[in-house]
Amino acid sequence: MFASVLVSGLVLGGIYSLVGAGLNLIFGVIKIINFAQGALLMFGAYFSYWIVTWLGIDPYLTLPIVVAGMGLLGYLIQTTLINPVLKQERTSQLLITFGISLLIQNGALALWGPDIRFVKSFVGYNTFEFLGIRIGVSAAIAILGASIIIFLLFVFLNKSKMGTAIRAVSQQSDSALLAGIDVKRVYAIAFAIGSAMVGVASVLMIPIYDIYPLMGEQFGVIAFIVVVLGGLGNVQGAAIAGVFLGVTQNIFAVYVSNQLSVAILFLIFLITLLFRPQGIFIRKMRVS
Amino acid sequence: MRMRKKKSTSEPTSILTIPGLQSAGWPAFLGIAVILIGILAFPVAFDIRFYFVQVGILIMFYATLGTAWGIVGGYAGQHSIGQAAFVGIGAYTSTLLYMKLNISPWIGLIAGMLLSALIAAVIGYPLFRYGLKGDYFALGTVALGLIIFELTTSFSTITGGSQGIPLKYEENPLNFQFPNRTVYYYIIFIMWILTVFTSYKLRRSRAGFEMLAVRDDEIAAARGGISVLKAKLTAFILAGVISSAAGTFFAQFILFLDPGTVMSLGISVQIILVAVLGGMNSYLGGTLGAIILIPVSQFLASTFTERPGTDIALYGVILIILMLFMPNGILGLFRKSPKWRKIVGW
Amino acid sequence: MASSILSIQNVKKSFGGLDVLKGINLEIEQGKITGIIGPNGAGKSTLFDIISGYQKANEGKIIFEGKDVSKLMPHLLARQGVIRTFQLTRIFRNLTVAENLLVFASNSKNKKGNSNERAIELLEFVHLSGLINAEASTLSYGQSKLLEFAQVLMHSPKILLLDEPFAGINPGLIDQMMEHLRKLQSEGLTIVLIEHNLPMVAKLCDSIAVVSNGVIEMHGAPDVIVNDSRVKEVFLGGH
Numbered sequence: 047m048f049a050s051v052l053v054s055g056l057v058l059g060g061i062y063s064l065v066g067a068g069l070n071l072i073f074g075v076i077k078i079i080n081f082a083q084g085a086l087l088m089f090g091a092y093f094s095y096w097i098v099t100w101l102g103i104d105p106y107l108t109l110p111i112v113v114a115g116m117g118l119l120g121y122l123i124q125t126t127l128i129n130p131v132l133k134q135e136r137t138s139q140l141l142i143t144f145g146i147s148l149l150i151q152n153g154a155l156a157l158w159g160p161d162i163r164f165v166k167s168f169v170g171y172n173t174f175e176f177l178g179i180r181i182g183v184s185a186a187i188a189i190l191g192a193s194i195i196i197f198l199l200f201v202f203l204n205k206s207k208m209g210t211a212i213r214a215v216s217q218q219s220d221s222a223l224l225a226g227i228d229v230k231r232v233y234a235i236a237f238a239i240g241s242a243m244v245g246v247a248s249v250l251m252i253p254i255y256d257i258y259p260l261m262g263e264q265f266g267v268i269a270f271i272v273v274v275l276g277g278l279g280n281v282q283g284a285a286i287a288g289v290f291l292g293v294t295q296n297i298f299a300v301y302v303s304n305q306l307s308v309a310i311l312f313l314i315f316l317i318t319l320l321f322r323p324q325g326i327f328i329r330k331m332r333v334s
Numbered sequence: 335m336r337m338r339k340k341k342s343t344s345e346p347t348s349i350l351t352i353p354g355l356q357s358a359g360w361p362a363f364l365g366i367a368v369i370l371i372g373i374l375a376f377p378v379a380f381d382i383r384f385y386f387v388q389v390g391i392l393i394m395f396y397a398t399l400g401t402a403w404g405i406v407g408g409y410a411g412q413h414s415i416g417q418a419a420f421v422g423i424g425a426y427t428s429t430l431l432y433m434k435l436n437i438s439p440w441i442g443l444i445a446g447m448l449l450s451a452l453i454a455a456v457i458g459y460p461l462f463r464y465g466l467k468g469d470y471f472a473l474g475t476v477a478l479g480l481i482i483f484e485l486t487t488s489f490s491t492i493t494g495g496s497q498g499i500p501l502k503y504e505e506n507p508l509n510f511q512f513p514n515r516t517v518y519y520y521i522i523f524i525m526w527i528l529t530v531f532t533s534y535k536l537r538r539s540r541a542g543f544e545m546l547a548v549r550d551d552e553i554a555a556a557r558g559g560i561s562v563l564k565a566k567l568t569a570f571i572l573a574g575v576i577s578s579a580a581g582t583f584f585a586q587f588i589l590f591l592d593p594g595t596v597m598s599l600g601i602s603v604q605i606i607l608v609a610v611l612g613g614m615n616s617y618l619g620g621t622l623g624a625i626i627l628i629p630v631s632q633f634l635a636s637t638f639t640e641r642p643g644t645d646i647a648l649y650g651v652i653l654i655i656l657m658l659f660m661p662n663g664i665l666g667l668f669r670k671s672p673k674w675r676k677i678v679g680w
Numbered sequence: 681m682a683s684s685i686l687s688i689q690n691v692k693k694s695f696g697g698l699d700v701l702k703g704i705n706l707e708i709e710q711g712k713i714t715g716i717i718g719p720n721g722a723g724k725s726t727l728f729d730i731i732s733g734y735q736k737a738n739e740g741k742i743i744f745e746g747k748d749v750s751k752l753m754p755h756l757l758a759r760q761g762v763i764r765t766f767q768l769t770r771i772f773r774n775l776t777v778a779e780n781l782l783v784f785a786s787n788s789k790n791k792k793g794n795s796n797e798r799a800i801e802l803l804e805f806v807h808l809s810g811l812i813n814a815e816a817s818t819l820s821y822g823q824s825k826l827l828e829f830a831q832v833l834m835h836s837p838k839i840l841l842l843d844e845p846f847a848g849i850n851p852g853l854i855d856q857m858m859e860h861l862r863k864l865q866s867e868g869l870t871i872v873l874i875e876h877n878l879p880m881v882a883k884l885c886d887s888i889a890v891v892s893n894g895v896i897e898m899h900g901a902p903d904v905i906v907n908d909s910r911v912k913e914v915f916l917g918g919h
Binding site: 543544546547549550551553554555556557558559560561562615669670672675 | 732733734753754755758759763764766770774775782784815831835
Binding site: 079127130131134138140141142144145146147148149150151152153154155156157160259267270271274303305306308309312313315316319320321 | 413415457460461470472473474476477478480481484485487488603606610638641642643644645646647649650651652653654656657658661
């Protein structure tokens, strides 16, 4: 019994890691809080849902379309809405992503109604046994998928040319500018990647979770917790933090209280913000 | 430290005064007086349907909240996204004290304000102490708002959970309830005036100056001897206390309380929008924003009843457009003019 | 016997793996103008940060007027009279020029005279009187540097740490500023100055300290320092 709680905690954690890593990337590179991250997750879920409904294909097969679409959307959002306000005071950037999240979330509510939808994949509710534990196939796909993507992100950031550019910009955008890097383009790509990761997360999760307009809210906020816990710009940290939070939440939900399971995460969040804001994994920085 | 105020003459020393209404001269004072009398007379003047009085109450309610937000978000530059938490704290504190312990909501009002001050101090101190980027503060307030919301919903035996609490109706002014509903109009009027006045005075005071400096450049402010922590914390606590009082008022007015009504993200959004639309750096910003936005929101809410969420989606669009083209709000449009700044207090 | 108003004792600072300051020992004499020179990246601004409280040293102490101020927050140091400027000028962009000065009107324990008058006087001195109501964001680079200069003087500081105060200012005004600094010095102000222009530093300062490789390589009278072969080598004869 505990094992299955652990497994579903890992699934949740995988989703959190993906969404959180994407958010972390955006936060680390562009230095803005993307309030719309959760809304984007919901958007990806609906995107996939509509493709499944219209084309009749399996949800997992929508992955390339959703990823490409979300990446494009992210690129567009950054270039049309965020790059213009980068020179302004920070309020504008904060509130614009907040406005985007309101628009996407409530737009979905207005357009598609509050009804819960769901999709079924070819794996259905099949399970298999692994080391004596019964695991759902879709759960296994989710966990595996999340791990692969995080790994790929890590490789990309550290080994590829664009990845290095991204890291350069996130550390010192002025010097990067001087080195000839098109900073605004890097921003757009970072946002695109952040959105694409959310797209992957949404495809992985819809065979398991319900789809409804406000689904992103919880994930969006928890993504912040992942970022804060894992440490700014720290991809591995975000991954570990995401898994930790997912497992913790699930354990708490099953063994203590379902209602309070999210509250406990917020509490962890607040405590981290208050006492160790640089995250668990970054060495304590001297602050001025 | 007192600043010497001088009348507007052509002497150089007179220029070093802080923006104030005096420079607008007596026509402005006359205008203000007329407007205020108009507002006061409004409910009783033309046999108006109470619906309009109610809209007036809502406008002043949000004007109060928006002005309070302007203190922490505009003056001090700390963007509190979850400000509705304090509205909720005020509302629930006074209501619970009233329903469970029979304590008059007038006292509950004070209790709520004290509690809000405490929570703001407790949350604000670590967030501000380490000089973190202001973004962490915004996140912190989001977390605060959500936690308070969740806690209120979860401890339903005490708080009535998501079902809410209907308030005992006792028609007793001592219990902050009035048979003549118009009285509420005048109460919120007083709250609104007091809030605007506080914001105005703050802007002209040393404390206000320090907040502005901190907003513009914390590091420069610190080397000037300003305690960044104190400036931010003062703003945050003040905004929280005002919001709390408004929350208590609201609970007493609608006589029903549930988390969605007083502390939802939607409320926070409206507060921010009101403040930003009007111009968050001006003590008049919240008021202007409320005058424009609240009737619009009433219209939206009644028009799109079959499609819930449309109104907030539109708020999102408005927010985006504002940030792209008018980030300083309406009052900020003329901020380059020194005379305008003096009156509006940019 | 000259008294030391500021004593920097074995200050070390590293970032990540990089050791920027490897043990700075420096005594700043009260009432004198001390220049600090050194190659770029030698850690001069970091040293200022540590003295003024913006960063904490990994090791070592800062003693000001006999008190250990190593752990104080920047605003408390400012109130004690330790005032600094920044390499990249910092002013309050959304406030007017007048307000920029008034913000600093009275937080020091050392207040002399009336703030309004003082502000006007200073504004005249830096030729910004005409822009008294202009928003600070509209000022040119040179003008904002001058505004910052006026700001720090509002405070009646006891010690002034100036980080490249003359960069970008026209020479005529530089002379006036230097004269004003000397006047303040004669009234008891201690000044520490980071500059790259060697002849200028030699003209103005009573002593010069050379920061290189994370330590004070030399500290002495200007003519000694300026003529030292190693210094000449490092600076290629100054600018």
